[in-house]
Every structure is written in structure tokens, then in C-alpha cells.
Amino acid sequence: MGVEALPRTIAWVAQDGADGVDGAVVRLVEQRELPARLVFWDVRCVEELEDAIASLAVRGAPALGLAGAFGVCLAGVELLSGAGDRRHGSESGFDAASHGAEAFLGALEPLARHLAAVRPTAVNLAWGVEQALGAVRAAVVQGVSARTALAHAIAQAQELAREDEVANRAIGAYGAALLPDGARVLTHCNAGSLACGFYGTALGVVYAAFEQGKLAHVYADETRPVGQGARLTMWELTQAGVPCTLQCDGMAASLMAAGKVDAVVVGADRIAANGDTANKIGTYPLAISAAYHGIPFYVAAPTSTVDASLPDGSGIPIEYRDAREVIDVEGFSPDVFNPSFDVTPAALIAGIVTERGVYEPGEILQALSL
Known part of the structure; x- marks a missing residue:
């Protein structure tokens, strides 16, 4: 038990070898199985990974960034092995036996674009895709082979995973400094280790405060309709030994009115240039309640979640999901x-x-310039 015992959410696993290409899979925690059981899924093709992303088997903005980068690498492995030829050949025209790195890049790009579009709100997915593609492009300019170009992308994706943990621990430290001793924190959805490679953003703040002896209790919204708070956040906090209580989303204002919340800390899926923040449905009313009760409302997220191209939140694309998530009763639709x-x-x-410090919303672009 303890934070360090939590599983790594997503990782690149390959057979022994210097370049990480042979026998590669993306190993992820199958989050639909939690909290009943901890299951790891070895994803072997990019279509499987897209299904995992769409079905929320892997979710959370930073984790989706890693999934995007690893997904590009997985598509590259398919292309080089010939599986990509059979699966995508009519679209790409790539022949692993005779084509070089430039043709490899040309075949990889449309697969990467398709992957990036699976979940539109979380900007990290497209960011991770572009990070891996950028590594391939840079390698192609150097005149290397397709396999070497792919190895560069794999190395870049693995570096992103390492940087993810470093960033999350920094977010935790900066956020914990904002909390009073004996803090009682309310959080929404799951912005913990399961939403990242490891440690977490909003829950990273919780874990850091807990490790410093500053945290008294965490209240987790169940997060309707999919229940990420009930299924994932409560599982994480329990595994880490953090004192926690689950509540229905509609109970948050009453908890605040009772004087039991010192701060609200949530994650983010996309942050616009002015600080407007997209997060799991139910975050906005939570912020309104916090403002009414004079409780500080903090967003914890890496700088990769900031979308400088959007001046404000009105341009953030919002994903709509199946009605059966809300009500699934036979004969009633x-x-x-x-x-x-x-x-x-x-x-x-x-x-x-952020991993670079705490910013007022209107100053968030300053974090990108450091």
C-alpha cells in the first residue's frame, strides 16, 4: 500500500533490443475492469489502441498524450512488420520490403491523424501524436532507415513517459504548497495516476500533501454518468492509503456549506489561452459552488494541456457520448x-x-515561454 505501489498506467514493452521495435506492445491498465480487478492489456495494433481510447479503457488527458505517442509507434511497428501493409495497404501504399523512410513517414501520417481524432476534447492526445511524428520527421531529414526513424519515435515516446512522472511530481509539490495544514480536499473525476503515466495531477497534489502530513481527508465526487470518481479515484486513494469518502455529485454544495471543504482541486483536458478550462462534465457547477462558498478552486495540469491556439473556451470541441451511459433500460429510450x-x-x-509553477488563469501562457 502507498502511492509508489500504484501501477504504471501505460508503457511501451518490447523484446530485448536496442531500438525497442521487435515484439512491441503498448501495455495499459484496463480501467473498465476497475475497481473489481486490476487487469493489464497488451495492445498489439493501433486499431486496438483506438478502441481502448474510445471505450475509456485508457483515459485522462496526460495518459492520452502518452497513448498518442505510443500509438504512432505501434502503427510504425505494424507498417514495418508487414501487418500494416495488410491492414492499411490500400490506403498507404507502403511496402515495408522496398520503401524507405520517406515513404514510411507518408504511410504513418494518415494513421496518426486518425488516431489523434478519436477523442477531440483532450488536446494531449493530438500533442502526443505530434511529438512522435516529429521525431520521425527529424530522423527522415537525417537520411536514416525507416526502422531507425521508428526507433527515434519510440525513444521520444518513452522520454515523454519519463517527463510525465517528473511533471506530475512537480505539480504535486506546487499544489500541496497551496493547501493549509489539515486540508480537506474535494476532487472530481479521476486526475490521478490512472489518468497519467504515473502519480497524477489533481491527485498528485493530494499525494504530495499526504506525504507531507498536510492532508486530513479527500472527498471524491462519483462523477456521473461513467463513475470515474467512484470507480477509479476511490480505488486509487484506497490503494495509496489516503483517507477518503465518496459522494454523489449533487452533494458537493452541501458538503461545502457544512464547512468540510478547504479546497477543490481538479484536472483538465484542455486549457485555453485565457485560462478557461475544459474538464469532465460536472466541473463547472462545482466551480460555481466553490465560488459561492468562498473556497479556492484549483486546476492541476501539465503545460501540454494548454492550447495557445484557442483564445478562450468557446472554441474547445466538446465530445458527446452514447445515451446508454446515462440510462440503459430495455424498452425505454x-x-x-x-x-x-x-x-x-x-x-x-x-x-x-503546472509543473512550472502556479499561474493565475489569465497568465497561463507565461508557463509556455519558460
Whole structure:
């Protein structure tokens, strides 16, 4: 038991070899199985990974960034092995036996674009895809072989995983400094180790405060309709030995009114240039309640979640999901409104905690220039 005993959410696993290409799989925690059992899924092709992303077997913005990078590498392994020829040959025209690195890149790019579009709200997915593709492009310019170009992408993706943990621990340290001694923290959805490679963003703040002896208790919203708080956050906190209580989403304001919350800390799927923040549905009303009760509302996220191309939250694409997530009763099919995310205005956010420090929402672009 303890934070360090939590599983690594997503990793690149290959047979022994210098370049990491042979026998490669993306190993991820199958989060749909939690909390009943901890299951690892060895994903062997990019279509499988896309299914895992769409079905929430892997989710959380930073984890999706890693999935994007590893997914590009997995598609590259398929192309080089010939499996990609059979699976995508009519689209790419790539022949692993005779084509070089430039043709490899040309075949890889449309597969990468398709992967990046699987979940549109979380900007990290497209960011991770571009990080891996950029490594291939840079290698191609150097005149290397297709296999060597792929090895560069794998190395870049693995470096992103290492940087993810370093960033999350820094977010935790910066965020913990904002909390009072004996802090009682309310969180929403799951922005913990399961949403990253390891450690977490919002829960990274919790873990750091817990390790420092500053944390008294965590309250976790169940997070309707999929229940990430009930299934994932409570599982994580329990595994880590953090004192925690589950509540229904609609109970949060009453908890605040009772004086049992000192701070609200949530993650983010995309942050606009002005600090407007998209996060799991239900975050916006939580921020409103926190503002009414005079409770600071913090967003914890890596700088890779900031989308400088969007001036404000109105341009953030919102994913809508299946009505059956809300109600699945045989013979009854009411009209259902089921957005997966909402956008919290910057005015309701006390601070955005990044791996580079804590910023006022309107100053978040300064974090990108460091």
C-alpha cells in the first residue's frame, strides 16, 4: 500500500533490443475492469489502441498524450512488420520490403491523424501524436532507415513517459504548497495516476500533501454518468492509503456549506489561452459552488494541456457520448443530453498548477515561454 505501489498506467514493452521495435506492445491498465480487478492489456495494433481510447479503457488527458505517442509507434511497428501493409495497404501504399523512410513517414501520417481524432476534447492526445511524428520527421531529414526513424519515435515516446512522472511530481509539490495544514480536499473525476503515466495531477497534489502530513481527508465526487470518481479515484486513494469518502455529485454544495471543504482541486483536458478550462462534465457547477462558498478552486495540469491556439473556451470541441451511459433500460429510450466535458470560466479558477509553477488563469501562457 502507498502511492509508489500504484501501477504504471501505460508503457511501451518490447523484446530485448536496442531500438525497442521487435515484439512491441503498448501495455495499459484496463480501467473498465476497475475497481473489481486490476487487469493489464497488451495492445498489439493501433486499431486496438483506438478502441481502448474510445471505450475509456485508457483515459485522462496526460495518459492520452502518452497513448498518442505510443500509438504512432505501434502503427510504425505494424507498417514495418508487414501487418500494416495488410491492414492499411490500400490506403498507404507502403511496402515495408522496398520503401524507405520517406515513404514510411507518408504511410504513418494518415494513421496518426486518425488516431489523434478519436477523442477531440483532450488536446494531449493530438500533442502526443505530434511529438512522435516529429521525431520521425527529424530522423527522415537525417537520411536514416525507416526502422531507425521508428526507433527515434519510440525513444521520444518513452522520454515523454519519463517527463510525465517528473511533471506530475512537480505539480504535486506546487499544489500541496497551496493547501493549509489539515486540508480537506474535494476532487472530481479521476486526475490521478490512472489518468497519467504515473502519480497524477489533481491527485498528485493530494499525494504530495499526504506525504507531507498536510492532508486530513479527500472527498471524491462519483462523477456521473461513467463513475470515474467512484470507480477509479476511490480505488486509487484506497490503494495509496489516503483517507477518503465518496459522494454523489449533487452533494458537493452541501458538503461545502457544512464547512468540510478547504479546497477543490481538479484536472483538465484542455486549457485555453485565457485560462478557461475544459474538464469532465460536472466541473463547472462545482466551480460555481466553490465560488459561492468562498473556497479556492484549483486546476492541476501539465503545460501540454494548454492550447495557445484557442483564445478562450468557446472554441474547445466538446465530445458527446452514447445515451446508454446515462440510462440503459430495455424498452425505454428517452432523449438524452450527454456531453462528456464542460468548460469552467477562468474567472472561477483561483490558480492553475503546472509543473512550472502556479499561474493565475489569465497568465497561463507565461508557463509556455519558460
